[in-house]
Amino acid sequence: MLKTNFNIKSPKKEIVPFLKEKIDNLTKPKGSLGRLEKLAVQIGTIQQTLSPSLNHPHHIVFGGDHGITAEGVSYSPPEVTPQMVFNFMEGGAGINFLARQHNIQMKIVDSGINYDFESSDQLIDLKVRKGTRNYLHEKAITREEFDLCIERGAQVVKECHNAGCNVISFGEMGIGNTSSSSLWMTCLTGIPLDQCVGAGSGFDSEGVKRKYSILKQALDNYKGDGSIIDILCYFGGYEMLMTVGAMLQAAELNMVILIDGFIMTNCILAASRLYPEVMEYSIFCHQGDEAGHRLVLDYLHARPLLNFGMRLGEGTGALCAYPLIDSSVRMINEMSSFKQASVTKYF
């Protein structure tokens, strides 16, 4: 089905009781570190070890422009996409201070931004086209471009893995991409479009109504074959498809995948339709305020770590949660057992 095939296995579960036994013998009442314990079990299972570790964490921001912005579906003008990419390169954006705080290596990728950047060490040029086509009138992305996106997204992750990375998160910059996400969501989950559309970067309720009516028209105009790949192409973004390829590659390489907000949740939704096992490698980090985010999370049976009312994108929700995931790994590696500490086992 895909041109690039991935060999994604469900992690073996034989280790789970041993992980639980180790955690239950640490000096604390049984279960008293709550979600840290569950995270440690998940990461230990992915890595198939009782002493998991997070090595060389990377964060990839994929950027792309969207033809649909010509219809006024975003509160922000499209020139903000390249402007913010310059801001990422200069270190002044939201994602930058978080990456510095947690010592996470950042990579910025031009997946399909409508701007001619000069060559730079700080920007990976994987541009497919200068923005997608306007899906009010035509398919946003061709099948050839789709294959290219999956392959290029996967390649970026391979390079991180080669550098020793085993935990990775993704973010995006693309004015208009909450619209694409809402359309993927309604088509892939069956949740009605009006429950999938939200304020994006700042619409008021009138703006959301206008956005909805344009997206409804686009959905009505859709005459494709209804297959998953056709839907992803028709309403997609280059940055979103590269993320899908990146997520699948990360799962194939047994990496821990941190899932950010609304757009990244719809990317993992898409990835999981291609390879359901990708979900087992995913940690959902943040539930945002964008309407529909809770619904798609519920659909995926996902319960994010944080609920901080953030809606910036870029991956800020994932990076905010990184130290909590790090805590879970430190817990299982650094805490003494009852026996080691000569504490009466009190559970």
Place this chain on the structure above:
Amino acid sequence: MLKTNFNIKSPKKEIVPFLKEKIDNLTKPKGSLGRLEKLAVQIGTIQQTLSPSLNHPHHIVFGGDHGITAEGVSYSPPEVTPQMVFNFMEGGAGINFLARQHNIQMKIVDSGINYDFESSDQLIDLKVRKGTRNYLHEKAITREEFDLCIERGAQVVKECHNAGCNVISFGEMGIGNTSSSSLWMTCLTGIPLDQCVGAGSGFDSEGVKRKYSILKQALDNYKGDGSIIDILCYFGGYEMLMTVGAMLQAAELNMVILIDGFIMTNCILAASRLYPEVMEYSIFCHQGDEAGHRLVLDYLHARPLLNFGMRLGEGTGALCAYPLIDSSVRMINEMSSFKQASVTKYF
């Protein structure tokens, strides 16, 4: 009323619009960093600056034993209190790995543990008595001991402040102290006792029932004057009263106070009854699973940062949340403004 008086002022609010203006001009949609923005406003207001900072964070664990444990109100045996203090000193407990992870200086205080420790650099000896009296039959703590606890707790915080600390969190070790907390809670909020009692370190529903019936008897036996100080003495713990003194001192010194779980929430409840302004210095970090915690948080109009199902105590919930608070300060200091980054102000 108190022997040690505190001069705790409500932070001046004139700076709030300036903090909001600075945050609204950072390169992100308005409000899109959610709770990080609210935290930055709170900390900037406490510190009266547009460039707040977190300096030399400290975490204090107060330990104490409880006479009521003779009645079997805890799932864990009382010898666990000193055993866990040794574990803290050796670095093997839950709170230790978190303090190491976030570079937080820890201090361990013997407030009233029923054990004769040898003198050690790692343990601050402020012992009032080897455990409280059994409040099923008599007042747990005398008025003189109360004054001593407030004064000693305050002294510990003064020393941290002298070392350059402006952000502090507190934790406890004291088998039996969820019982004391439940009794403080019911007396100070009017919430019925049965809604304030939970599983502590691991009771099943039968155990919780037994615990409730003993605490109900203790409450029925109470014949004090109903004043706040009398209630805090009657049902209190030495470690809890030292925490109250420590919290009040921290607020007087304009420090940011991180509030952990059920027991620490009841300590700030007590502190706020003495000086309501202490609440403005407090950041609620974690909502635990202990029955009643949500109720006392609602009573205080507090909405914690995390809901991780933790119930270890020691301050683990507060320390897990520390990097999120750090993120808020980095946001306001490190992000570029729209003007600095030449980004179209898109809100």
